[in-house]
Amino acid sequence: MSQTPPEPKSSEVTPPELYARRREFLKTSGLYVATSAAVGLGLSQLSSLGSADPPKQPPPMPKPAPGAPEWKIEKRGEFTVAEPLTEYGAVTTYNNFYELGLSKSEPAEQAFHLKPRPWTVRVTGQVAKPQTLDIDTLLRWFPLEERIYRMRCVEAWSMVIPWVGFPLAALIKRLEPTSRAKFVSFTTLLDPVQLPNQESRVLKWPYVEGLRIDEATHPLALLAVGLYGAPLPGQNGAPLRLVVPWKYGFKGSKSIVEIGFVEQEPPTTWNRAAPDEYGFYANVNPEVDHPRWSQASERRIGEIVRRPTLPFNGYADAVAHLYRGMDLARSF
Amino acid sequence: MAPKPKHAFLVPAFVTGWLLALAQLGYRLAKGELGANPIATTLNQLGLLALALLTATLTCTPLKLTLGWTWPLRVRRSLGLLSFSTVLLHFALYLGADQGFDLASVLVDILKRPFILVGFLAFLLMIPLAWTSSKQAVQRLTFPVWQQLHRLVYVVGVLGALHFYLRVKADHTQPLIYAAVILAGFAVRLVAWRAKLRARQPRAA
Numbered sequence: 001m002s003q004t005p006p007e008p009k010s011s012e013v014t015p016p017e018l019y020a021r022r023r024e025f026l027k028t029s030g031l032y033v034a035t036s037a038a039v040g041l042g043l044s045q046l047s048s049l050g051s052a053d054p055p056k057q058p059p060p061m062p063k064p065a066p067g068a069p070e071w072k073i074e075k076r077g078e079f080t081v082a083e084p085l086t087e088y089g090a091v092t093t094y095n096n097f098y099e100l101g102l103s104k105s106e107p108a109e110q111a112f113h114l115k116p117r118p119w120t121v122r123v124t125g126q127v128a129k130p131q132t133l134d135i136d137t138l139l140r141w142f143p144l145e146e147r148i149y150r151m152r153c154v155e156a157w158s159m160v161i162p163w164v165g166f167p168l169a170a171l172i173k174r175l176e177p178t179s180r181a182k183f184v185s186f187t188t189l190l191d192p193v194q195l196p197n198q199e200s201r202v203l204k205w206p207y208v209e210g211l212r213i214d215e216a217t218h219p220l221a222l223l224a225v226g227l228y229g230a231p232l233p234g235q236n237g238a239p240l241r242l243v244v245p246w247k248y249g250f251k252g253s254k255s256i257v258e259i260g261f262v263e264q265e266p267p268t269t270w271n272r273a274a275p276d277e278y279g280f281y282a283n284v285n286p287e288v289d290h291p292r293w294s295q296a297s298e299r300r301i302g303e304i305v306r307r308p309t310l311p312f313n314g315y316a317d318a319v320a321h322l323y324r325g326m327d328l329a330r331s332f
Numbered sequence: 333m334a335p336k337p338k339h340a341f342l343v344p345a346f347v348t349g350w351l352l353a354l355a356q357l358g359y360r361l362a363k364g365e366l367g368a369n370p371i372a373t374t375l376n377q378l379g380l381l382a383l384a385l386l387t388a389t390l391t392c393t394p395l396k397l398t399l400g401w402t403w404p405l406r407v408r409r410s411l412g413l414l415s416f417s418t419v420l421l422h423f424a425l426y427l428g429a430d431q432g433f434d435l436a437s438v439l440v441d442i443l444k445r446p447f448i449l450v451g452f453l454a455f456l457l458m459i460p461l462a463w464t465s466s467k468q469a470v471q472r473l474t475f476p477v478w479q480q481l482h483r484l485v486y487v488v489g490v491l492g493a494l495h496f497y498l499r500v501k502a503d504h505t506q507p508l509i510y511a512a513v514i515l516a517g518f519a520v521r522l523v524a525w526r527a528k529l530r531a532r533q534p535r536a537a
Contacts, residue, residue, distance in 0.1 A: 032341035032348075039349025044356050047381035050506055054367035086368075094368035102503050105367055155501075157369055202502040273502070292447050292498065294440070301368045305432040 054105040058089030061230040062238070065117050069139040073164055073229060079147040079220070081314070086159035088228050090301050095235045096153065097254055098203055099188065099195035106197075111234030114194045114255065119239050125261035128176035135239050139225065141174065142166035146229070147222055147243075152284045152313045154248035156306075158298045163243055164226030169217040171259075177213070181261035185210040185268075186242050186253035195255070203269055209242065209253040210266040210280070212322075220245055220318055223256075246315040248282045279332035283323070284313035288332045339403055343410045350414045353381060354421075371429045378422040379451075383492050385415035387513050390489045394520040409465055412485065416462045419455050447498035454491035457484050489514045 064071040093108045100107035100114070119135040144164050152158045172184070190206035192198040198205045215221065222243040225232060232238040237254025244251050250270050260266070270278035277291055286296045286309040297306040312319050323331075357377055360366050366373040389411040392404035431438050442452045461482055463469070470478045493514055497507035 028341050032345045035341065035345035036348035036352065039346050040352030040356070041349075043349060043353035043381055043384060046384040047353065047357070047377040049380065050503075051367075051373050051376060054365070090368035098502065104369070157372070200503075289444065292445055294437070294445070296437075299369065299371065299430075304371060304429055306430070 051103055051105075054093050055108055058087070059092045059108055059111075059233055059235075061088070061228065062233055064231055067136075068117070069136055071226075071231075072144060073226075074143055074145045079145075079149070081148055081150055081160060083150070083160045084302075085148065085162055086301050091159060091161055091227060092233050092235060094159075094301060096155075096249065097235055097237065099198050099205065099207065099255075100235060101197050102200075102202065107235035108233070110196060111238075113196055114189075114234035114238060116232070116234065116239035116255070119257075121240065121256060122258045123175055123261075124258060126178040126181035126263065127261050128178070135225075138166075138171070138223075138240070142170050144225065149220075149222070149243060149245035150313050151243075151245065151249055152298060152309065154250055154278065154282070154290065154295075156290075156293060156295060156298045156309075157301055158309075158313075159301050162228055163222060163224040164229060165222045165224035165243065167219060168221040168223050168242070169219060171223060172213075172217055175259075175261075177261045180263050182213055183210050183262050183265055184213060184216040185258070185260040185262060185266035186256050187258040187260065188253050189255045189257045203273055206257075207253060207269045208266060209251050209268050210262075211244065211251070212265075213261075214322055215244070215319075218319060218322065220315060246284060246312040246319045248278075248284060250278065251282050281323075281328075281331050283319075283328065283332075284309060285311060285328055285332065287311075288329050339406050342403060342407050346407050346410055347414065350385070350418075354418075357381075371425070375422065375425050375430060378418055378425060379496065382415050382418035382422055383496055383510055385411055385418060386489055386492050387510055389415055390485065390514055390517050394517040397520050397524045413462060413465055416458045419458060423452075423455055447495055450491050450498060451495035454488050454495060457488050457491070461485060461488070486518065 094104045095107040096104070097107040100110040117135065121133045121135065121138070122130075123133060124130050144166060146162055146164055148160060148162045150158060151161050186209050188205075188207040189195060190198065211221065222245075224237070224241050224243045225239060227233075227236060232241065234255075237252070237256075240256045241254040242252045242256065265280055268280060271280050284295075289295050295309055298309045299306050310316070357374065361370055361374055364370070389408055392408040392411065395401050395404045427433060427438060431441070441448050443449065461484060464473060464478060464481060473481065490511075493507055493511040496510060497504060500507055
């Protein structure tokens with residue numbers, strides 16, 4: 001028993017003038033979708049310019065190179081902070097290493113250009129014997145130790161990093177500086193092939209940082225060759241970098257090729273670029289603000305709300321005596 | 333003026349595009365794809381989004397003056413409102429996540445730091461513009477008064493680009509590009525305005 005479906009009511013029939021506009025409707029819908037997509041894409045692109053995509057996976061940990069001295073690490077509890085470590089992935093993908101790129105994630109992507117072996121370090125200036133040292137010689141000379149330090153960047157973020165290295169004081173003692181050595185300078189590799197962004201003129205290359213000799217021989221000052229128990233990745237300053245935990249991070253020269261013992265305060269890179277913003281001392285100090293932002297608090301990487309910044313990054317008991325009688329607001 | 337059906341899709345499309353850009357940013361934030369300091373990255377990206385929209389707002393009139401396009405004028409108000417909405421999100425994130433709603437510390441930040449002061453002033457100046465963005469507001473204020481008030485957007489544009497410039501540590505390329513686009517727009521307006529003045533003057537016999 002079949003039935004023909006009822007005819008649609010006359011009110012349901014599309015009026016002829018609307019029927020004629022269906023092409024226009026389709027065209028307008030198409031324009032709407034295309035314009036929305038173009039505007040959305042354009043705005044996304046513009047707003048993410050300069051903040052390169054961080055890698056999805058944490059970079060692999062480098063292994064000690066074959067033929068390198070054995071990688072044995074002493075754990076000494078005295079240089080440790082009881083705070084949760086910043087994840088390896090964050091420590092190795094959120095870096096300021098302008099020679100490898102200006103964004104935080106570029107250094108990790110560009111680090112493959114940097115060849116940390118073979119590597120030599122020149123020792124120059126006021127020492128008993130100026131010489132060129134192989135990185136392996138340094139690794140043989142000093143037992144490696146792990147030290148867990150806070151790292152406070154001048155940009156008001158911070159991390160907790162398990163470094164592997166040896167005390168700078170031990171190296172300085174061995175190099176026998178003369179009595180005229182008042183300052184020590186640390187120069188980064190100058191080689192636009194290995195450090196491609198040295199082609200840009202954002203800073204004067206090579207990167208140079210420096211310490212007063214009494215700061216350099218302080219037991220907290222560390223020459224790091226690794227982190228998280230493995231050799232340093234390029235983006236963290238392989239194969240040798242300076243770590244001065246009571247100072248802002250930019251004091252820690254990366255990928256060091258020269259250690260110079262000098263009589264005068266050495267001209268340092270950020271200080272020359274903006275002397276009112278970055279002092280030679282650069283001690284972490286919540287009371288002396290950067291001219292453009294407050295140093296009173298910091299964001300620990302991995303946390304949302306800021307935490308207060310500690311004088312000398314929490315190392316005041318150990319280092320404040322180095323600056324007795326100095327006006328830290330002037331010598332910032 | 334009701335938009336011609338030909339252009340009726342433009343405003344909804346720009347709003348949708350803005351929502352898509354925000355959704356993408358929110359999605360990446362939720363997925364942990366914004367790196368080790370996601371708050372700072374989100375704050376920067378919202379700021380850039382707001383400045384891009386503000387620059388687009390200020391480019392509508394120069395496009396009309398130079399190329400004779402009229403469609404940019406149909407989206408100009410929406411672009412301005414979208415920029416203001418983005419600035420609101422940018423400021424809210426700074427207030428909440430960056431400063432933990434510590435109003436005293438925010439006040440100190442604003443007064444002591446030129447880059448934050450400049451950004452905050454731009455935000456304040458946008459409020460009356462957003463408030464009087466409706467057709468009714470134009471009628472209420474009368475057009476000449478409304479027009480005078482809305483010239484503040486030029487100041488907002490300069491402050492916005494300056495806020496970005498002062499914030500950057502070493503590479504000033506991007507803020508300079510925004511400043512150049514905004515200033516080029518001012519130059520176009522100036523040329524057009526002088527041509528209009530000259531046309532109005534009676535010719536010397």
